[in-house]
Structure formats: C-alpha cells, structure tokens
Amino acid sequence: xxxxxxxMASILAVxxxxxxxxxxxxxxxxxxxxxxxxxAGVKDAVVPFGYVDEQSKQxxxxxxxxxxxxxxxxxxxxxxxxxxxxxxxxxxxxGMVDIAACTMxxxxxxxxxxxxxxxxxMDGQKLLVKKGSGIKSYKDLAGKKVSTAKxxxxxxxxxxxxxxxTVLSFEGYPEAFLALKQGKVAAETTDSVILxxxxxxxxxxxxxxxxxxxxxxxxxxxxxxxxESNLRDFVNKCLMDMWRDGTYKKIYDKWLGPQTKxxxxxxxxxxxxxx
Amino acid sequence: MNYEFNWMAVLTGxxxxxxxxxxLITLKISAISIxxxxxxxxxxxxxxxxxxxxxxxxCLSYIEFFRNTPLLVQIFFWYFGSYVIFPDSVNQxxxxxxxxxxxxxxxxxxxxxxxxxxxxxxxxISIPKxxxxxxxxxxxxxxxAMSYVVLPxxxxxxxxxxxxxxxxxxxxxxxxxxxxxxxxxxMTRQIESYSFRGFEAFTVATLLYIAISLIVSFxxxxxxxxxxxxxxx
Numbered sequence: 310x311x312x313x314x315x316x317m318a319s320i321l322a323v324x325x326x327x328x329x330x331x332x333x334x335x336x337x338x339x340x341x342x343x344x345x346x347x348x349a350g351v352k353d354a355v356v357p358f359g360y361v362d363e364q365s366k367q368x369x370x371x372x373x374x375x376x377x378x379x380x381x382x383x384x385x386x387x388x389x390x391x392x393x394x395x396x397x398x399x400x401x402x403x404g405m406v407d408i409a410a411c412t413m414x415x416x417x418x419x420x421x422x423x424x425x426x427x428x429x430x431m432d433g434q435k436l437l438v439k440k441g442s443g444i445k446s447y448k449d450l451a452g453k454k455v456s457t458a459k460x461x462x463x464x465x466x467x468x469x470x471x472x473x474x475t476v477l478s479f480e481g482y483p484e485a486f487l488a489l490k491q492g493k494v495a496a497e498t499t500d501s502v503i504l505x506x507x508x509x510x511x512x513x514x515x516x517x518x519x520x521x522x523x524x525x526x527x528x529x530x531x532x533x534x535x536x537e538s539n540l541r542d543f544v545n546k547c548l549m550d551m552w553r554d555g556t557y558k559k560i561y562d563k564w565l566g567p568q569t570k571x572x573x574x575x576x577x578x579x580x581x582x583x584x
Numbered sequence: 585m586n587y588e589f590n591w592m593a594v595l596t597g598x599x600x601x602x603x604x605x606x607x608l609i610t611l612k613i614s615a616i617s618i619x620x621x622x623x624x625x626x627x628x629x630x631x632x633x634x635x636x637x638x639x640x641x642x643c644l645s646y647i648e649f650f651r652n653t654p655l656l657v658q659i660f661f662w663y664f665g666s667y668v669i670f671p672d673s674v675n676q677x678x679x680x681x682x683x684x685x686x687x688x689x690x691x692x693x694x695x696x697x698x699x700x701x702x703x704x705x706x707x708x709i710s711i712p713k714x715x716x717x718x719x720x721x722x723x724x725x726x727x728x729a730m731s732y733v734v735l736p737x738x739x740x741x742x743x744x745x746x747x748x749x750x751x752x753x754x755x756x757x758x759x760x761x762x763x764x765x766x767x768x769x770x771m772t773r774q775i776e777s778y779s780f781r782g783f784e785a786f787t788v789a790t791l792l793y794i795a796i797s798l799i800v801s802f803x804x805x806x807x808x809x810x811x812x813x814x815x816x817x
C-alpha cells in the first residue's frame with residue numbers, strides 16, 4: 310500500500326513538472342529555432358493550396374510553398390500537418406501547429422483567439438454550378454440547397470446573404486463537390502480560387518461554371534498563436550520580403566499563373582511597410 | 585493555457601436556439617430509427633428462425649455485413665452511393681426533399697437492426713423450445729407461434745440488452761452530421777466555428793447526450809421492474 314502511494318506521488322510529481330514545463334513558454338520564435346522544426350498546418354484537400362499530389366503522395370500547393378519559404382528563411386526544417394477548416398483554430402490555440410497557412414480568411418472574431426499575419430492572398434466568394442443550370446447569382450438560390458465545408462466563412466456568408474437557401478456543410482470541399490456532381494445541391498460555394506481548383510481538377514472541367522459577382526471579401530492570413538509578437542513580426546517580414554524580391558510572384562505563377570489549369574490573374578497588391 | 589469560460593455565450597440568444605433545434609433533430613432521428621431498427625431487427629430474426637435455408641442465409645449475411653462495417657462508411661455509402669439505385673427523376677424528387685435526414689434514418693436503422701436481430705435471437709433461444717413445439721402441436725402456424733408465444737417472452741428477456749443498443753443508436757446519431765443533417769453535434773460544431781466557444785458548446789452537448797441516455801435507460805428500467813417479474817418458468 311505504502312509503495313503504491315509512493316508511485317502515485319511520483320507520477321503526480323512528474324505530471325506537475327510536465328504541466329509547469331508546458332506553461333513556461335519562452336518565445337514561440339525562439340522555441341521553433343531551438344527545435345529546428347517549424348510545424349505548419351496546411352490543407353490536404355484544397356487544390357491548388359494544399360493537396361496530396363497523385364504521383365509523389367506528398368502534400369503540395371501554394372500554401373505549402375509559402376510555408377517552405379518561411380521555414381527556409383527561418384533556417385529550420387518544415388513539418389506539415391494537415392488541418393481542416395473546423396480543426397485549424399483549435400490546433401493553433403493548442404500549440405499543435407506553429408503557423409497555419411490554410412486558406413484561412415482573416416476575421417475580427419477569429420482574431421480574438423488567434424493572431425493573423427498580413428494578408429498573403431486576396432479572394433472573394435462565388436458559386437460553382439453545373440453549366441446551363443440557370444443559376445446566375447446567389448439570388449437564384451432561394452429554396453435551393455448549397456454545399457460548402459464546415460467551419461468556413463463561406464458557410465456563414467451564404468446563410469447571411471441568402472437566408473432562404475439551405476446550406477449543407479460537409480467535412481471538406483471534395484465531399485461538397487461530390488454532392489453537387491450528383492445533383493444533391495444546386496451549387497457549391499466558397500472562395501473563387503478554391504472553386505477554380507475544384508473545377509480544374511474534375512475530369513470534365515467544361516461541365517461546370519463559376520458564376521456571380523464576389524459577395525464577400527476573403528483576405529487570407531497565416532494564423533499563429535495569440536500574443537506571439539516576435540513570430541508574427543518574422544512571418545510578416547518574410548511575406549513582405551518575398552513580395553519585394555519576386556519569390557511570391559514565382560510561387561504564385563507556379564500554382565495560379567497563366568500556364569496552369571487554375572489561372573487567376575494577380576489583381577491585388579500586398580501592403581508593404583517601408584523598410 | 586488561460587482559457588476564459590463564457591457559458592452565457594452559448595446558453596443565450598441565437599446559439600441557444602441552435603442547440604435546441606439540434607437537440608430536437610437528434611431526438612427525432614433517434615426515435616424514428618429506434619422504432620424502425622426494432623421492427624427490422626425482429627423481422628430479420630424471425631426470418632432467420634424459419635429454417636428456410638435461403639432466408640437464413642440472406643439474414644445471416646445481412647447481419648454479418650452490417651455489423652462488421654463502420655457506420656460512418658455506411659452513411660457515406662447510402663448518401664453518395666445510393667444515386668445509382670433509383671432512376672434520375674426519383675433522385676431529383678428525393679434531393680428536393682429532406683434527403684439527408686432520410687438517409688440518416690435509413691443508415692442508423694439498418695446498422696442498429698443488425699445488432700438488435702442478434703439480441704432478439706439470443707432471447708428466442710433462451711425460451712425453452714418445447715414452447716414452440718407445443719404451440720405448433722396445438723395447431724398454431726410458425727408465424728402465430730412466434731408472435732403470440734415466443735416473441736412476447738423473448739422481448740421481456742432481451743430488453744436490458746436492447747437498451748444498450750438504443751443508447752448506442754442515440755450516440756451514433758451524431759455521425760449523421762457528416763452528410764449535413766443539422767443534429768446536436770452539427771449545431772455544436774457550428775457554434776464553435778461562429779464563436780470559437782467550442783469548449784462550452786461541446787460541454788453543453790455532452791451533458792444533453794448524457795441526459796437523453798439517462799432518461800431512456802430510466803424509463804426502460806422502470807418498465808423492466810414492472811414486467812420482468814411476471815416471467816415464470
């Protein structure tokens with residue numbers, strides 16, 4: 310009996326040390342540099358931002374390349390962790406990822422729990438429909454079903470702008486597109502660049518069309534844990550440097566340039582703080 | 585981690601409305617599925633006991649197939665795979681209605697019925713087989729003997745194990761949110777993505793699930809106390 314109390318006491322002591330250890334964060338940037346690994350949360354099913362490449366079976370994409378660049382400028386290795394729209398914010402707050410570049414729109418409500426970098430991509434929400442369906446804008450969706458991904462801003466925007474439609478939220482964009490393909494919903498809605506990716510990766514891209522005007526503004530930011538000012542400064546500086554030295558344009562053209570299936574003209578400019 | 589709890593955020597206003605809406609859907613889908621799975625399970629067991637080879641074989645493969653595949657896979661199968669079964673016009677009609685809910689009920693019932701069938705079979709086996717034989721000797725048909733003599737006694741015996749199946753079904757019903765049925769779990773996740781108050785929302789949902797389960801088992805236990813005593817051999 311006495312022995313077991315001793316064992317329990319020591320387990321408790323170890324547990325407490327672990328607790329204290331995890332509370333005593335130094336500084337996220339210094340921690341990452343000390344570990345030598347930057348853990349980045351990226352999507353694994355959103356073409357062309359983060360998806361599993363058919364040949365290499367690796368996660369590739371625009372977001373992945375941005376993270377790679379940040380890691381190399383930091384002088385550390387990059388480790389990727391797949392996240393979904395619903396899991397990314399808890400994963401940041403719990404410290405499971407250091408940064409998250411995962412098609413995440415910056416929002417004031419999200420800023421309460423995490424911090425964002427400067428905008429590194431600018432987009433807006435549109436609709437993907439079957440060609441010739443007669444749906445021209447969100448106004449035509451009254452009484453119809455629309456699919457999107459759980460936990461995304463698209464879900465919230467769609468409900469607000471067209472309260473008369475039913476929004477069906479799936480785990481990810483591939484399931485939402487499958488529902489559209491099978492005619493279970495009249496349209497799929499999310500940021501236009503994700504729709505371009507979905508359309509471009511279908512066997513018959515011509516069967517689908519992206520319609521309507523932007524009905525929301527979606528500035529993407531890299532998510533980080535709240536109040537890690539050094540890390541945030543570093544990431545912001547990285548992004549601005551990448552824009553200035555042309556690395557950004559190179560990555561952009563690789564995934565969204567004119568020679569790709571997902572061509573989307575670069576129409577916005579990063580806000581640069583003078584050096 | 586210094587997390588500040590804000591219970592009022594999920595217990596007032598719009599979010600409370602969502603939780604109640606979700607709760608009602610969960611109750612509705614569970615109630616309908618419990619009734620359907622009980623019916624289907626009974627039918628399957630009865631057919632299996634008929635000693636007709638083909639029927640026995642079909643029922644056994646049904647039970648083994650649905651007991652041994654994950655429910656989530658089955659839900660996706662029915663939702664995304666079922667469109668090949670019906671002609672396009674029927675599909676379009678279905679999609680225009682509450683298709684997601686119907687598929688949720690269908691997959692939950694079929695899945696749980698496979699378990700329930702086995703429970704009821706155990707109950708039937710525990711009834712002395714002389715009862716079946718003597719019922720048949722008095723001139724009752726197989727179906728009559730089953731429905732008037734064997735099944736009523738078998739049910740009373742298996743009710744305690746059926747409770748666990750029903751409780752499982754209630755908890756499994758949370759999986760239907762993957763096809764867009766707005767049940768309690770779906771609404772909880774929605775509150776999380778709107779307000780980031782996931783911790784509070786999930787706590788409330790957990791308590792509600794426990795409450796539903798406790799109420800169900802309470803009533804069935806009361807029923808047991810009243811009727812189980814009456815069984816005498």
